[in-house]
Structures are given as C-alpha cells and as structure tokens.
Amino acid sequence: MATTKAPEDAYTAAPFVPEHADLAALREAAAGCRGCPLHRDATRTVFGAGDTDARVMLVGEQPGDQEDRRGRPFVGPAGKLLDRALAEAGIDPGGTYVTNAVKHFKFTRSAPGKRRIHKAPSLRETVACGPWLAAELRLVEPELIVVLGATAGKALLGSSFRVTEVRGTVLEEEIHGRQERLVPTVHPSSVLRADDREAAYRGLVSDLKVAARALM
Ligand code: URA
Secondary structure, three states: OOOOOOOHHHOOOHHHOOOOOOHHHHHHHHOOOOOOHHHHOOOOOOOOEEOOOOOEEEEEOOOOHHHHHHOOOOOOHHHHHHHHHHHHHOOOHHHOEEEEOOOOOOEEEOOOOOOEEEOOOOHHHHHHHHHHHHHHHHHHOOOEEEEEOHHHHHHHHOOOOOHHHHOOOOEEEEEOOEEEEEEEEOOHHHHHHOOOHHHHHHHHHHHHHHHHHHOO
C-alpha cells in the first residue's frame, strides 16, 4: 500500500511549541517534538541548558553522539574544547546558556550496529527547528549570541551566512522580532578536525575575546 509522506518543507516544530511557557515547560514540550523526521532515529531531544539569566547564549549545530546519550548540549569533546576556549577568552562557561540550532542528533552508520557518524542537518531541518530557538531567545533574552559555525549562522541569519566572512565581528540584526547582537565564530568541532589545531584554537579564542569585549 502506498504511504503518504509530508513534503519536506512542511517540516516545522511550530505546533509543538507551547505559548506563554517558561523554559522548563518548553524543555518538556520539546521532548515530544515530531516537527521533522530527525526524532525517529535520535535517542532524545537535547534542549538548551545553562544559566537562564545568561548574558551570553551560545548556539551550536546539533547534539553529537554523547549529547544524544546524555541529554545535554556540548558535553562531548567539542564542548570541553569550547569551555576551555571560553574561559581563556574571559567568559565564564558556567554563566552562559548553551543550545543548538537543531535539537536532535542526525547521523548515519557505515553498517548496521556500527558507530554513529554525525551528519549535518539540512537547511529544512534547521528551519523546522527554528521555533524552539526563537522561544529560547525570547525567554533568555541574552545580551549577546555567540554563533558557532555555519548551521547556527544559517539558522539565525539566513542561508547566505558565511562564517569566514563575518567571524570575530559584532553583528546587529533583527531576529525573530528582537534586535540582537551576535558574534559568529567557527564550530569547536572544526578546531578538533583542523590540520593545525593550535592555530584553529587560537582563532576561536580570538573571536571569543571579541564577544567578551562586547559584553564590557
Ligand atoms: N556540536 C554541537 O553543535 N552541539 C553539541 O551540543 C555538541 C556538538
């Protein structure tokens, strides 16, 4: 029997996002999000976490393998590197709110039962997840958003975003009806993959120092 499949551009989290909810209620609702197909293979929704009064919100791409298992963003190797870079730049990692553009882990396997390999979310999946990010921004009201890599940049600033063009600069843009200040930088995973890891790490710290100065 033929099955009907929703068109990809019909993907959206919007019907799952409760109105007038606080962050705890949002997190609970996000656990049941079926706004795109990524919930099918992921273990759980990984919602944002951290200081709800934070001056800085960090936005990554999507949870990785460890985040999917543990239910918190940036608890794996990229998160450890990010915390180190933040501290070195003068931003207390414990005082930030950390989230991702996409709240479910997308992956492939080289063979059944084999290791899960990160797969970048599509633009449609990223846009579908946007209502969660918009709700987090509305509730946390950060003074500054640190944009970690291309997926977060496209989610917040549109598909023409290029991290190499704007990294380490303070941008001012209207996002979801709010005037926001943003500092884009590379994703910490790209530092872990770089040939010259030390140079890539220094670049990340230097961009985060721009964010630290913008908060003074
Ligand atoms: N990479 C991300 O973008 N987010 C995480 O939470 C972990 C790794």
